[in-house]
Amino acid sequence: MKWIVGVSVTIAMALLLGMGVIANTKSAEELLIGSWEEVSWKYEKYGQRTPPDAQWHELSENLIVHQAETWNFEDGNKFVISPRKTNENAATSSWHIKGRGNILELKEGNAIEHYQIENVTQDSFTLFFSFDLQVKGIVRITFRRVK
């Protein structure tokens, strides 16, 4: 009987601890709000081959490379990408966090993009973008918070 009480207390404590942590930590949704500058794009499985070859072109065929842009996640799920060049227009869409806080969904009209959030902190966050099951490479995008 003692071990049943022990197991029950352990499970109850673990669940209470979980609730406490959730109440006292910021979710990915709260942490993402603000402006983020792209720092790097890396094709994980492709490596660092230069100059770009046929494989790179295949990987990036249907991909819009938003290099050196600022991603703004605003309250009310408004998402704005500001390009570096001032003469280009900013693209507006909406953002949502899914799963347990590990999926970033960007919606622009009927177009929907999904990214996996690898890591998010106050100062930086990393996304993985997998765009086709057949493609071997996964794009890893790293951001730094704009202060």
Add this chain to the structure above:
Amino acid sequence: MLSRYSSFRTFSDNAKLGALTSFSAGMVNVISVIVFFAFTGNITGHFAILSQEIAKGNWHQASVTLLWIGLFFIGNFISGLSIIHASQKTGRYFAHAMPILLEIACLIATGFYLSHYYMDTLLETEVLVGVMLFAMGLQNGLTASVSNFAVKTTHLTGLTTDLGVLLSMLIKKEYRKDNRLVQRAQLLFVILVAYVIGGILAGLLHYWIQYNVFHVVSAVLCIVVLYDAYQLGVVKLLILRRPVIRKYISVDPVQTASKVKKTFKVTIRSKASKSNAQMT
């Protein structure tokens, strides 16, 4: 499907229960992946994710996963509690139907919330996935408990393992003669196929009826509950008590109910004695 317990259950009881509940579990799991990007039928993956998030130091996500696992566990616990402890007080049928009724309530509430109030926030996702995991826990606890752990319908890891081992045994002629092993393999296959069909159907239906898929799942689960209610004569009694029907059918409802009850008791007794004879 629900009234009979443990060794009194026939192959047909387990096959019907397994097919209908795994069909609904497949639907729920696929719809949760489409809408929330989270699985709600299997817990193995969530344990792996919990370990991964702890290793990464993502405490918020680790805690959310821990609570999801906890809710699935609580669902199983409540199911067991109802089946084992409430049978004597409420009657076996109601004690066995209660987890399914609770599951239906959870799924209808999820579907209703998604259709009318969903704002696509993370908190909503976390709560609704939790509710669905609780519902799947209820279902898995029920099917496992009433069938003496022969039917588990929300996850297929153990089922695929058992089916693989069983089929390897059935290659030998002497095992093929064992009706128990053959029926076990058939049962597992039925569950597997029903789960996949449920999943495919949920994926297709979501494009047409969106969140109303949850109501379709609830309707399937209602069949599980009402099938036994019909067998027990409760539905027959309710139908016969309706004045319009009674006008055309000259049957005394009270007499019919007692007749149904008597027939049911005789059937149960004969099936029980048959299974006891088989066991000896």
